[in-house]
Amino acid sequence: MTTMSRRAFALSLPAATLAGAALVGGAVEWPRAAAARTGAAVGAVLPLAQVEIGRFTVTILSDGWADMPFNYFPGRTPEQIEAAAATQFAARPEGVRIVFTQYLIDDGERRILVDSGPAGAIGDTGRLPSALAAIGVTPESIDAAIVTHMHVDHMRGLVAGGRRVLPNAELYVDRRDVAHWTDPAKRAAAPDFLHSSFDTAADLVRLYPDLQATDGEREIARGISLVDLTGHTPGQIGVRVEDDGRSLLMVSDMMFHPSLHPVADDIGFIFEQDPAAAQAMRARFFPRAAEEGALIAATHMPFPGLGRIVRDGGALRWLPAEWAFQS
Ligand SMILES: [Zn+2]
Numbered sequence: 256m257t258t259m260s261r262r263a264f265a266l267s268l269p270a271a272t273l274a275g276a277a278l279v280g281g282a283v284e285w286p287r288a289a290a291a292r293t294g295a296a297v298g299a300v301l302p303l304a305q306v307e308i309g310r311f312t313v314t315i316l317s318d319g320w321a322d323m324p325f326n327y328f329p330g331r332t333p334e335q336i337e338a339a340a341a342t343q344f345a346a347r348p349e350g351v352r353i354v355f356t357q358y359l360i361d362d363g364e365r366r367i368l369v370d371s372g373p374a375g376a377i378g379d380t381g382r383l384p385s386a387l388a389a390i391g392v393t394p395e396s397i398d399a400a401i402v403t404h405m406h407v408d409h410m411r412g413l414v415a416g417g418r419r420v421l422p423n424a425e426l427y428v429d430r431r432d433v434a435h436w437t438d439p440a441k442r443a444a445a446p447d448f449l450h451s452s453f454d455t456a457a458d459l460v461r462l463y464p465d466l467q468a469t470d471g472e473r474e475i476a477r478g479i480s481l482v483d484l485t486g487h488t489p490g491q492i493g494v495r496v497e498d499d500g501r502s503l504l505m506v507s508d509m510m511f512h513p514s515l516h517p518v519a520d521d522i523g524f525i526f527e528q529d530p531a532a533a534q535a536m537r538a539r540f541f542p543r544a545a546e547e548g549a550l551i552a553a554t555h556m557p558f559p560g561l562g563r564i565v566r567d568g569g570a571l572r573w574l575p576a577e578w579a580f581q582s
Pocket of ligand 1: 406408409508554555
């Protein structure tokens with residue numbers, strides 16, 4: 256592992272303490288209903304949420320978390336970012352605490368994994384394999400995977416240990432991201448902290464030679480569509496699951512923390528190579544999502560990262576969804 260150093264995301268508390276703190280904070284729900292559904296025993300500290308969208312069950316899991324330094328958010332000074340995070344008790348000594356969330360879509364016949372976490376490359380991560388095992392899902396049983404964009408924290412779990420982690424999965428990645436992240440000239444021009452994403456992208460195309468480079472918006476299975484969210488990376492995509500009049504839109508890195516987004520669209524993230532394009536997409540997407548009242552799942556928002564963008568006076572804000580296990 257190279258550039259996104261563990262030092263930068265140093266673990267400041269023992270894991271057990273943090274798990275306890277998370278439970279006290281109410282951010283984590285005990286997965287009893289899900290355990291009953293799958294008949295599997297689930298570890299006591301495993302965060303898990305499920306939503307039913309028509310015939311689909313979407314299970315939300317987390318590979319872990321990291322504290323993002325306050326100077327990783329261009330558009331404001333580090334002091335302003337810290338002050339904004341502090342209003343929501345999210346200013347930690349090392350930065351803004353964010354989670355890494357993944358989604359397992361199950362329509363009763365096929366299992367599709369959306370993103371796969373940093374798998375230990377960043378912060379305190381690497382929990383996705385045990386989370387999947389705890390709900391009885393083997394890597395072999397996953398039929399497809401979607402990489403929403405080729406930053407290391409969304410795809411390293413697919414190639415951890417230098418091997419193809421999902422042997423039977425069809426893999427979908429947007430063509431623009433494949434082109435960008437496998438281009439040696441782009442790698443050479445990029446800052447060091449992006450090299451781990453270029454290197455992981457190289458692993459991904461090598462280990463999944465059957466990878467499908469998708470082109471824009473399309474339905475990849477009945478009720479599952481890719482949505483163009485270009486900006487954060489050239490080929491960032493969202494995933495919309497739709498059935499029976501309900502829908503869920505997984506929006507990847509459109510938002511990082513509710514103290515920053517959607518209240519502002521001009522706060523960026525240091526890993527965005529085209530800040531203007533990233534901001535333009537946020538400026539388009541946030542008000543549109545508020546108008547639609549769309550149920551959204553966002554990778555880095557506080558677990559499970561399910562909610563809506565709503566208008567509150569003149570401002571936009573994040574309204575966490577009230578979610579419940581459903582049969
Ligand atoms: Zn991300």
